[in-house]
Amino acid sequence: MPSDFLRISPKIRVLPIIHGSGDCALEVRRVMLSEQFDCLAVPLPSSFQCDVEAAIEYLPTVSLVVQRESLPGYGTEWTPDADDAASDPDEPQASYVPIDPCQGVIAGLRIAIQEHMHRAFIDLETEEFFETSTVLPDPYALKQVPLETFAAGILPAIPRPRQEQVCDRIAAMGGCLRALEGRFESILLICSLVDWPWIREAYTQPPENPPEDDEVFETDSYQADPKTLAFMLGELPFITGLYERARAELDDDENLSIDGVKELLLVSRKKYRKEFGNRARPLTPYLFAQYLKYVRNLSLVERRLTPDLYTLVIAAQQFAGDQFAMHVAETARDYPYQENLPFETIPLSIDRARLPDGEIVGLKNRLPGSPVSWRTCELQRRPDKAEQQRWEYRWDPYRQCSWPPEDVAIENFRTHVKDQANAIIGTDLARSEKFNCSIMDGLDIRETLRNWHTGDLYVKVIPPSRGGLDCVVMLFDSPADPRDYPWRVTWMAEHHDESTLALFATDYHRDMVGPGIGMATYGGAMFLFPPRPVPDIWMDPRLDFTETLEERLVAAACLHSNERHIALLSPLPPGPGWRRLAKKYRKRLVHVPLGRFSQSTVQQLRLVHVLNGQQVRSYASHFIRKA
Amino acid sequence: MIVSTEIDGTTLQLGRPDESDGHWIGQEEILKQLLACWLVVDDADLALTPRLVGTPGIGKTTLGMSGARVRKQDLYIYQCTADTRPEDLLVTPVLAESGKIAYHASPLVTAMIRGGICILDEGNRMNEKSWASLAPLLDHRRYVESIVAGITIHAHKDFRCAVTMNDDESTFEIPDYILSRLQPTLGLSFPSREDELAILKYHLPFAEEEMLNLTVEFLQQAHELKLDFSTRDGINLLRYAVKRLAQDTDHPLSKDAAWRESLERCLGEEALDLQSLADRKSQTLGGTNVPMGLGDFFFNPGDPMHPDYQDDDDFDDDEDDT
Numbered sequence: 001m002p003s004d005f006l007r008i009s010p011k012i013r014v015l016p017i018i019h020g021s022g023d024c025a026l027e028v029r030r031v032m033l034s035e036q037f038d039c040l041a042v043p044l045p046s047s048f049q050c051d052v053e054a055a056i057e058y059l060p061t062v063s064l065v066v067q068r069e070s071l072p073g074y075g076t077e078w079t080p081d082a083d084d085a086a087s088d089p090d091e092p093q094a095s096y097v098p099i100d101p102c103q104g105v106i107a108g109l110r111i112a113i114q115e116h117m118h119r120a121f122i123d124l125e126t127e128e129f130f131e132t133s134t135v136l137p138d139p140y141a142l143k144q145v146p147l148e149t150f151a152a153g154i155l156p157a158i159p160r161p162r163q164e165q166v167c168d169r170i171a172a173m174g175g176c177l178r179a180l181e182g183r184f185e186s187i188l189l190i191c192s193l194v195d196w197p198w199i200r201e202a203y204t205q206p207p208e209n210p211p212e213d214d215e216v217f218e219t220d221s222y223q224a225d226p227k228t229l230a231f232m233l234g235e236l237p238f239i240t241g242l243y244e245r246a247r248a249e250l251d252d253d254e255n256l257s258i259d260g261v262k263e264l265l266l267v268s269r270k271k272y273r274k275e276f277g278n279r280a281r282p283l284t285p286y287l288f289a290q291y292l293k294y295v296r297n298l299s300l301v302e303r304r305l306t307p308d309l310y311t312l313v314i315a316a317q318q319f320a321g322d323q324f325a326m327h328v329a330e331t332a333r334d335y336p337y338q339e340n341l342p343f344e345t346i347p348l349s350i351d352r353a354r355l356p357d358g359e360i361v362g363l364k365n366r367l368p369g370s371p372v373s374w375r376t377c378e379l380q381r382r383p384d385k386a387e388q389q390r391w392e393y394r395w396d397p398y399r400q401c402s403w404p405p406e407d408v409a410i411e412n413f414r415t416h417v418k419d420q421a422n423a424i425i426g427t428d429l430a431r432s433e434k435f436n437c438s439i440m441d442g443l444d445i446r447e448t449l450r451n452w453h454t455g456d457l458y459v460k461v462i463p464p465s466r467g468g469l470d471c472v473v474m475l476f477d478s479p480a481d482p483r484d485y486p487w488r489v490t491w492m493a494e495h496h497d498e499s500t501l502a503l504f505a506t507d508y509h510r511d512m513v514g515p516g517i518g519m520a521t522y523g524g525a526m527f528l529f530p531p532r533p534v535p536d537i538w539m540d541p542r543l544d545f546t547e548t549l550e551e552r553l554v555a556a557a558c559l560h561s562n563e564r565h566i567a568l569l570s571p572l573p574p575g576p577g578w579r580r581l582a583k584k585y586r587k588r589l590v591h592v593p594l595g596r597f598s599q600s601t602v603q604q605l606r607l608v609h610v611l612n613g614q615q616v617r618s619y620a621s622h623f624i625r626k627a
Numbered sequence: 628m629i630v631s632t633e634i635d636g637t638t639l640q641l642g643r644p645d646e647s648d649g650h651w652i653g654q655e656e657i658l659k660q661l662l663a664c665w666l667v668v669d670d671a672d673l674a675l676t677p678r679l680v681g682t683p684g685i686g687k688t689t690l691g692m693s694g695a696r697v698r699k700q701d702l703y704i705y706q707c708t709a710d711t712r713p714e715d716l717l718v719t720p721v722l723a724e725s726g727k728i729a730y731h732a733s734p735l736v737t738a739m740i741r742g743g744i745c746i747l748d749e750g751n752r753m754n755e756k757s758w759a760s761l762a763p764l765l766d767h768r769r770y771v772e773s774i775v776a777g778i779t780i781h782a783h784k785d786f787r788c789a790v791t792m793n794d795d796e797s798t799f800e801i802p803d804y805i806l807s808r809l810q811p812t813l814g815l816s817f818p819s820r821e822d823e824l825a826i827l828k829y830h831l832p833f834a835e836e837e838m839l840n841l842t843v844e845f846l847q848q849a850h851e852l853k854l855d856f857s858t859r860d861g862i863n864l865l866r867y868a869v870k871r872l873a874q875d876t877d878h879p880l881s882k883d884a885a886w887r888e889s890l891e892r893c894l895g896e897e898a899l900d901l902q903s904l905a906d907r908k909s910q911t912l913g914g915t916n917v918p919m920g921l922g923d924f925f926f927n928p929g930d931p932m933h934p935d936y937q938d939d940d941d942f943d944d945d946e947d948d949t
Contacts, residue, residue: 227924227925228925228926228932230925231925282803284807286807287807287810290675290807290810290811291810291811293672293673293675294663294664294675294810294811296668297663297664297666297668297675298659298660298663300663300666300668301659301662301663301666302659309921310921313921314660315811318660318810318811318812318813318814319810319811319812329921329924330924333924333925347926347932348932349925349926349932349933349934350934352932353932354932360931360932374922374934374935375656375921377921378816379921379923379924416800595802596755596802597800597802598801598802598803598806599803600803600806
C-alpha cells in the first residue's frame with residue numbers, strides 16, 4: 001500500500017524521479033503495473049504530445065523530438081533568466097524530448113499507450129525554454145531504499161525555484177492537475193524529483209494570475225546518429241540496449257545499472273580477444289575483480305554509486321592498456337536496436353545538434369537529469385576503413401623505417417635476455433670445492449652441512465662464463481603459422497647501438513594506424529649485436545634447408561653468430577632437432593624461458609610500427625598507442 | 628627514541644616515518660585516482676596497490692606523499708635497488724652493541740605494523756626474488772614472512788602501499804603474478820602550463836617572474852616535443868640560474884645569459900636546440916589532424932560538434948591577447 005507521503009490529493013499520486021535513469025524507469029514501471037490509474041500526467045507541454053507519442057511507437061529505436069525557439073534578438077526581450085543561460089548567444093536554440101527507454105517519463109508514456117490509459121501533457125508552452133539542472137543523488141540508491149524514503153531524504157535539500165519561468169511552469173502544472181481531477185479518479189503524475197514539492201504547493205495554493213501559454217513552433221522528430229547516442233541517452237547506450245533486451249526477452253533487469261557494466265566488460269573482452277588473438281593481454285577474472293573494485297572506488301570518490309563512461313574507460317586504460325580501453329569505449333557507445341526510421345538523422349554533441357540543413361543548434365533537454373561534465377582522456381580512436389584504405393593507398397613501397405622508441409625498448413629487452421642467458425651459462429658452471437685458502441664466491445652452507453662429519457668447509461665457485469654472446473633469437477609464437485607472418489625482412493642497424501635484425505611478423509599493411517604508419521606483430525626475431533652486414537636471411541640459399549620460420553631464424557643465428565652460445569627466448573626449450581642443428585654449426589643454444597618475463601610487457605614489445613619514411617617519426621607518437 | 632614491537636616473541640625495532648614535505652599542485656584527477664585505490668568500504672574489502680609510472684622527475688613520489696597527507700597517515704618510503712634482497716625489504720638482522728642480534732623492520736614492515744602508507748620507490752629496479760617475498764602481502768593474505776627473524780607479520784588494516792616505477796627496461800624483471808597484484812597503473816603526464824608555473828613558484832618562491840616564465844615556456848615546449856625534460860629539471864635549472872645571478876652582485880649577469888648558462892649546464896647542449904626542434908616538428912606536421920581523446924570516438928577532430936573542439940578563432944583571440 002503506497003504511503004500518503006507521495007500523494008498530492010486523494011486522486012493524485014506523484015512519482016518523483018530523476019530523469020534519464022534506468023533505475024527510475026524501472027520504478028515507474030513497477031508503480032504503473034502494481035496500481036490502477038486512469039490518467040498519466042507528464043511534465044511536458046501539449047505541443048510535444050503528438051510527436052512524442054508517435055516516436056514512442058518506434059521504440060526500441062530511439063529518437064528525439066525537437067522544438068525550435070525563435071532566434072535571439074528577434075522578437076524577444078532581455079530577461080534575467082536568459083542571461084543566466086550558459087548557451088552561446090549567437091547560436092540558435094531548440095528544446096527536445098529524448099525518446100529514451102531509460103527515461104522515466106518515456107517509460108511511463110510507453111506503458112500508458114500500451115494500456116490505453118489517458119495521457120495528459122501538463123507543462124506550460126514556452127517559446128524559449130529555460131533548462132535547469134540540479135546535482136542529485138545517484139538513483140541506484142533505489143535498489144536499497146523505497147522511493148518514498150529516497151524522496152523524503154532529499155526533500156530538505158531541494159531548493160525553491162527562483163527562475164520566473166520555472167515558477168510559471170510549476171504553477172501551470174498545478175493548475176492542470178486541478179483540472180484533471182475533475183475528469184479522472186486516479187491520476188499518476190511523473191515529474192522531476194526537484195519539482196514535486198513545488199507542484200504540490202502550486203496545487204494547494206493556486207496563484208492569483210495563472211501563467212499563459214506562449215506561441216510555439218511545431219515540433220520535429222529526428223533520429224540520432226548511432227555514434228552519438230551517448231550524448232542523448234541517460235544511461236550508456238550499451239546498458240540502454242541491455243534494458244531493451246531484457247524487456248524483449250522478459251529477463252531480469254532489476255540490477256542492470258551495475259550488472260550491465262559487468263556485461264560491458266565481458267563483451268569488450270570478447271571483441272578485444274577477437275582482434276588481438278594470442279597477442280591480447282590476459283584479462284583474467286582476478287583482473288576484472290580488481291578493475292570493478294577500482295571503478296567502484298572512483299565512483300564513490302566522486303560521490304556516485306554507478307560509474308560513468310569516463311571512469312570505465314580510464315580504469316580500463318589503467319588496468320589493461322589503451323587497446324582494451326578503446327574496446328570498452330566502442331562497446332559502451334553501441335546501441336543494438338537502432339533501425340532506420342522515417343526521420344532524418346542528426347549528430348548530437350554536448351547540448352548541441354547539427355540539423356539536416358547543416359545548422360548547429362544549442363539543445364536544451366526538457367527532461368534533464370543530473371548535470372553531466374565532459375572529461376576527456378588521451379585515447380586514440382580506431383581509424384575507420386576509409387581512412388585506413390587512404391593511408392594504405394598512399395604508402396610509398398620504397399621507404400620504410402622503424403619507430404625509435406620501439407627500437408630502444410626491444411634493444412633493451414635483447415640486452416636483458418642476453419644478461420639472463422649469460423647468468424644461465426654461469427650457473428651451469430658453478431661448483432663447490434673444499435675451502436683451501438680463499439672463501440671464493442662465499443661459503444656453500446648446503447655442501448658444508450652435507451659433509452659436516454668430515455669437519456671440512458666448502459665454498460662456492462662461480463667462474464666467469466666462457467665465451468660471449470652476440471646473438472639473441474626470440475620466438476614469441478611457436479609453432480608459427482607462415483600464413484600469419486607474411487612480412488619477413490632483414491634490417492641493418494641505423495647506428496652502432498642497434499642490432500642487425502631479422503624478423504618475421506604480421507603484414508603491417510593490414511593494420512594502418514595513422515598516415516604512413518602500419519602496425520605489425522613480431523612472430524620471431526633474431527638480433528646480432530654488435531651489428532654487422534649480413535645477407536638477407538630470408539633469401540640466403542645457404543638456409544634453404546630449413547622448413548619453418550623459426551628454424552630459419554635459429555639456423556641464421558648459428559650461421560652468423562661469432563660466439564659459441566646463442567640465447568634462445570621461447571616458451572618451450574629447444575628440442576633435439578634444433579640442438580643438433582646448432583651442434584652442426586658448433587654452437588650451443590641457451591634457452592631463456594619466455595614465462596620469466598611479464599607477459600603484458602612482452603605483448604607490448606611484440607607490436608612493431610613501420611613508418612613510411614623518417615619524416616613520419618616526427619608525428620608518429622600522436623597515433624601510436626601502447627597495447 | 629627507538630620504537631620497538633614484539634611479534635611472536637621476537638622484538639622488532641621500527642623505523643621512523645618520512646617527514647618531508649610533499650605538496651601536490653594541479654592534476655587533481657590522478658590524486659583522486661590514487662585515493663580511490665586506497666579506499667576500502669568494508670572490513671572484508673582490500674585496498675589496491677597501484678603502480679605510479681612516468682618519466683623521472685615528474686612527481687610520482689610527491690603524488691604518493693600527497694596521498695598520505697590527504698589520508699592523514701604516516702608515510703614510509705623504501706628506495707628499491709637492483710641488489711635489494713628479501714631480508715632488506717622485510718627484516719634485517721643487525722649486530723647490536725651488546726653483541727646480540729637486533730632485528731630492524733624495514734620502512735615497509737614498519738608501515739605494515741603501524742598502519743601507515745609505504746611507497747616502494749623505483750620498484751622496478753628490484754629483482755624477482757625480492758618481489759616474490761611481497762606476493763602474500765599484496766593479495767588477500769596481507770602478511771609477509773621474515774625468514775631471518777622466523778616470524779610472520781600481518782599488515783594493519785590501515786596499511787596502504789603504492790609502487791613508483793620508471794618506464795624503462797627493468798620492468799621486464801617483474802613477472803606477471805606480481806604485476807597482477809600491482810594494479811591499476813596510474814600514469815603521470817606532464818603538468819599544464821599553469822600547474823607547472825605554480826609548482827615552480829612553490830619550490831622557488833624567491834625566483835623572479837621573468838625567470839619562472841622562461842623556464843615554464845621551455846618545459847612546456849619540451850613536453851610538447853615529448854622530450855624527457857621534467858619539472859624537476861626545471862627546478863634544478865632555475866635554482867642554479869638564481870644562484871648564478873646572486874653570486875656576483877657587483878657585475879650581475881643578465882638574466883637571459885644566466886638562464887641560458889644554467890640550461891646548458893643542467894640539461895646539456897642539445898637543450899639549447901629545442902626551438903629549432905620545435906620549428907622542424909611544426910613544419911613536418913603541417914595540417915595533419917592528430918586524433919586523440921575520448922571525443923574522437925564520436926566526432927572527427929575538426930568537427931565543430933566535437934566536445935573538445937576549439938575554434939581557430941579562439942586560438943587567434945588567445946594569440947592576440949598575448
